[in-house]
Amino acid sequence: MVAIPTTAHGVPSIKVSRNAINVRFADPPAVHDTRDLHKRAECGESIGSCSPGQCCSENGWCGTTGDFCGGPQCQLDYSDSCDTAKSPSGESTLGVDRSPLGTVPYGTEITQCTSPGTMALTFDDGPWEYTSMILDILADRGVKATFFVSGNNLGKGMIDDESTQWPSILRRMHSDNHHIASHTWTHRDLNQVNPDIRESEMVYNEMAFRNIFGWFPTYMRPPYAYCYWSTGCTDTVSALGYHIINMDIDTKDYLFTEPATIDNAKDRFASLFPTTAGDDGHIALAHDIHYQTVVNLTDYMIDLSLSRGYTLATVGGCLGDPEENWYRNADGGSSSSAETPALTPTPSPSVSPDQTCGDTAGYTCQGSAFGACCSYYGYCGASAAYCGTGCQAQHGSCDTLPSGLYTTANGLCGAQFDATCMSFVKWLPVGIQRAWGLPLNFQLLVSVG
Numbered sequence: 001m002v003a004i005p006t007t008a009h010g011v012p013s014i015k016v017s018r019n020a021i022n023v024r025f026a027d028p029p030a031v032h033d034t035r036d037l038h039k040r041a042e043c044g045e046s047i048g049s050c051s052p053g054q055c056c057s058e059n060g061w062c063g064t065t066g067d068f069c070g071g072p073q074c075q076l077d078y079s080d081s082c083d084t085a086k087s088p089s090g091e092s093t094l095g096v097d098r099s100p101l102g103t104v105p106y107g108t109e110i111t112q113c114t115s116p117g118t119m120a121l122t123f124d125d126g127p128w129e130y131t132s133m134i135l136d137i138l139a140d141r142g143v144k145a146t147f148f149v150s151g152n153n154l155g156k157g158m159i160d161d162e163s164t165q166w167p168s169i170l171r172r173m174h175s176d177n178h179h180i181a182s183h184t185w186t187h188r189d190l191n192q193v194n195p196d197i198r199e200s201e202m203v204y205n206e207m208a209f210r211n212i213f214g215w216f217p218t219y220m221r222p223p224y225a226y227c228y229w230s231t232g233c234t235d236t237v238s239a240l241g242y243h244i245i246n247m248d249i250d251t252k253d254y255l256f257t258e259p260a261t262i263d264n265a266k267d268r269f270a271s272l273f274p275t276t277a278g279d280d281g282h283i284a285l286a287h288d289i290h291y292q293t294v295v296n297l298t299d300y301m302i303d304l305s306l307s308r309g310y311t312l313a314t315v316g317g318c319l320g321d322p323e324e325n326w327y328r329n330a331d332g333g334s335s336s337s338a339e340t341p342a343l344t345p346t347p348s349p350s351v352s353p354d355q356t357c358g359d360t361a362g363y364t365c366q367g368s369a370f371g372a373c374c375s376y377y378g379y380c381g382a383s384a385a386y387c388g389t390g391c392q393a394q395h396g397s398c399d400t401l402p403s404g405l406y407t408t409a410n411g412l413c414g415a416q417f418d419a420t421c422m423s424f425v426k427w428l429p430v431g432i433q434r435a436w437g438l439p440l441n442f443q444l445l446v447s448v449g
């Protein structure tokens, strides 16, 4: 058995920074003798929950500090006090109008800049103790970057807690004209959690931003860089009005956090985009929670990009999106709506307040927070399940479908829909009926035709 360093409580010693890494690709945790751990563990599957006020850690120990309650490792099923479950102060932002802003696409993953010859450097998982340093470096170099902020990961406390350094760091980030985007509240994998947690991971982060700035972002990057349509993730973040940003250059800096290894991240960066700027623009991923990234990799990325003829830009900037669209005022509209006259549409029929749409419901999806498309079943949404086969164009927007026979977007097929189910493979994640109100017979329809 491998010896595991332990704390006074016999808990395997886990450095806080471990929560920060992309777990999916990270070094595996230290090898445990699981039989031994289960014998001694205090909480978890087949053992039970911690006492009220305590958190069940990844390895089954009850406690109240960041090691137990922080980030995605805290076991929600056996704890009542994980950071994930704690909301920032004030009213929920869920009721804020989510009308689409600008022309950058929603509901699809964006991995590259659209402005030719641009390079967007992006930094995830902060703010952290090195974030002020990277802001200094970027200021010295005159470079604007994009920060995907996690509001309460790593057991660091809430970013809107004025007794911490986080609010002032974020205010400086904004006043330095960097682009601030969301990376969820506690860095949970949005594909793995239930719809309620998926939503609170986005909304709690919004509330913290609202408490600091009065607005919250319209751009997000999913933790671990995955947000699948099949799990409901794409629908959730799109319905909340977020652009989904990933990257085409992954430095994997979280694997190379030592002076002796950081050159591997540099080599990856150098090898993943053309040596001469051309028609393409690129989005590079690194993390401002790693010291070597901040003091070593960042200057390298700036120097190499410039030497290859690229223009360094923010994500919003390199997608041609005006800055007022990067943020949504907590009272609705874009961040500049206070200065611009509000449009006063008089929709008829009314915009759906509860996701229902169509003749019976009497609502349109155009302008609905749930998405602009009215599905065959009479529900508003933004994905192909709503905008594709059977979509009701008279009650909202629909995808433009090619003429002739095409592959169904949602299981509806046959002559009536000019669609085939031959290539349709789909599974419904647990909870989707609760989350999206799909009819119970939806799964049966999938196999018909």
Ligand SMILES: [Zn+2]
Residues within 6 Å of the ligand: 020, 124, 125, 183, 187, 223, 224
């Ligand atoms: Zn992350």
